[in-house]
């Protein structure tokens with residue numbers, strides 16, 4: 682099984698832990714407690730009929746006092762879901778800081794911007810167009826997605842997008858046997874075919 686580290690980032694209260702709770706355990710709480718430091722969950726993500734990944738999902742306490750830990754937290758991550766709260770303008774401004782730290786401490790990471798709490802329609806402060814502009818400016822991957830952990834809207838899709846983008850970036854399909862293998866390898870580790878026979 683392919684194993685990848687997926688991290689969540691974004692300021693306190695944007696809904697990181699709620700997104701993970703909905704995705705991993707299909708639950709939501711109005712009274713979610715603020716995360717202390719870092720926590721983890723594991724979940725299998727079925728990318729298509731043949732391919733699944735084992736995702737190590739890392740949750741991070743967004744409070745200011747934990748930010749010194751953030752560079753170590755991003756180490757080794759293949760993808761980052763970077764959250765803002767669609768009802769809180771400051772949280773969108775703040776994701777620039779999270780992206781900068783991710784860029785300084787990782788190489789070749791998939792970054793996807795997520796607008797959380799999209800069920801709170803009357804309180805909305807940020808349009809998806811603003812998030813799209815930021816996504817282009819900060820060279821993030823794919824289109825930003827709006828999610829609701831309360832209703833479940835786009836929650837599975839957010840993690841699926843991350844998994845698909847990671848595979849696209851890190852793996853190649855062997856032309857000979859059809860299996861996915863690491864782009865860094867010159868020979869398929871399933872059938873031994875030379876990389877010249879392989880579609881990148």
Ligand SMILES: Nc1nc2c(ncn2[C@@H]2O[C@H](COP(=O)(O)OP(=O)(O)OP(=O)(O)O)[C@@H](O)[C@H]2O)c(=O)[nH]1
Nearest residue numbers: 693694695696697698699711715716743798829830
């Ligand atoms: N209506 C609504 N509320 C949400 C949603 N996601 C999270 N919340 C609420 O927002 C609050 C904060 O959610 P958390 O998931 O704890 O936020 P967090 O980003 O993990 O916060 P820290 O751990 O402090 O960094 C909680 O009261 C949640 O119930 C959502 O999609 N819709």
Ligand SMILES: [Mg+2]
Nearest residue numbers: 697698715716
């Ligand atoms: Mg949390």
